[in-house]
Amino acid sequence: MKVLKMDIRGQICPSSLLLVLREMNLHHQELVRGNLSIEVLTDNRDATGTIPDAVRNMGIEAFVEKMDGYYRITTKQQSD
């Protein structure tokens, strides 16, 4: 599976969310098929709520991990 890495540390919401949504729109088919995963690095706490919620609404699972001074949000296609 391919992994698309996005480092948006320094960005605040809603631009963080919009950036991620734009990438998701661009790669929606691959994400849905489970061929691609997006890994987002962000230091904006609000983004750890808004991004996973938006991702899940599109039927894709998202996991948040707290790293050292930032967060890592990883998407994964839901298995039926």
Added chain:
Amino acid sequence: MMQPQNQEIIRKPEEPSELELLTEENARLKNINREAFDYIRSKVNCLLEVVGTKNLRPEELDDHSLIEFDPIGIVAQTFQHILENLQETNQKLHFAHDEIQTVFETVGAALLVLSPQGKVVSYNQKIRDLMLGGDVDFLGKRCKDNICHTGIDNERCIFECVMLARREQHLYDWELDGRSFDVIGRPMLDETGNITHVVIAYQDVSARRDAQSSLLQALNATQEANAKIHGILRSAADGIIVTDSSDNIVLINRRAEELIGYCLSRQDSTIQIDHIPHKELVQLLRQAPRREQETFTEDLTFQPAGHSPCICQVRVTVIKSAENKFNGCVMLLHDVTEQRTIDRMKNEFVSTAAHELRTPLATIIGYTDLMMMENDFSAEQKTEFIHQIQKKAVRLGDIVSNLLDISRIESGEGVSLELKPHRFDQLCKEVIKNFQLQTNDHNFVLESPRPSGVTVSFDRFAMMQIIENLLSNAVKYSPNGGEIRISCQLENGICLLAISDQGIGMTSEQVLRIYDKFYRADATNTAISGTGLGMTIVKHLVEAQSGQVSITSSLGKGTTVTITLLAADQMKSC
């Protein structure tokens, strides 16, 4: 002249300059642009609010970047994806709903959904079939009034139990209208933890309960039967040993344990046949799988603790599966000691009887052949020949009589006796006289009270047979010249007849067996004739006249046989 004062100068308004027009147009366009950007920002903010995030501030994204970045496009496309996902999810939900509805109607359990107020929200066909009946619709009605119409305590009301515990509850053997149910109640909670519904599943276990009851009865009956069979096997007169295909002892009964002298059934673990302390028996079991016959027998001797050795006919039956595979053995140990002893005695008797019959017959044949071949014998010689023939014929008659007597005794017919008072001493004299006529080799001494003698009630013929048998034994087993003493006494109303010889005597073991049929204490000396039936007949005839026989004997010194009979006057009072 022109008067310029106070004269209103009406000037034709000047046309706006090109610059002014452009400036105005620019301001207007700016305004429109501003309004457009404000509109876009407000719409973007609306959309962002929907996705749950903050407003997009100008310092974060200026107007120029707003158009270039196109957040509305991004969010709109996102919404398109969200909508697609919702549609797909909706389809799945519809499918799941249909599935649940099918399961709800076809599941084996009766399902009931209640509101927190105990009103019926939904139920399946099973509920109608088992509990409601008819076509009345119970939706919205109270469960208690319509299902538990017989009245059930709160402790046995699954709805109350679930509402109280707020978690899954079970009730077993819940009774309704003679049926038995296992009931499961589970609450459905909303996000705040409040109960929205209670789902109750009733599993009709009446048939299972009845089947369990029947099965239990059958099991008890089987256990009883098994215990009976085990008891019968344990207490069977024959020894039984059952083994499996691995040569383990599956069953051994008490008799088998007695015979092999080892208690195998008390061992906790599986016992191999090698533990049987009887090598020949183990060998038989080892050979069983290789034998061609499914059943075979062999006589083996056993030595049970504290008992005499015994002979058992061991019958081994091989158990085979449908595929002809060896599955073990059943071994029966049948005690044939008596049978084998009788067989041996019969064989001995046949041999003895043949010998006994052949001897007089040879004499008879010899004399008759002689008389037929030669005719010039004197009258005295002929008389002597006929006398010898007659004597041997009488002997043959005696042997045949003995055989007939023992046959009658064995068959239970008994012997018909005519008990009358007789002088015992006189009868003894008669018998002694007969013996003295046959042989002068022995000295017969009769002791009896004189002159009254001894009067006893007996059957004359039988008593004569008794005394003849006893004297015959005394003569046969005494050396020539030996004294044979016949003592006839009366003591306290009892007649004692004792016949003593100075013969070869017997051991105590021989004395114990002296009344056995066909038993001869000294069978090695074939010169001494006898069938081994005399003492058996004596004992039977004496006891038939309410008397008793006793024997004392000392090897090499002689034997005394004593017969006790009630005196004639005593017999009357009996």
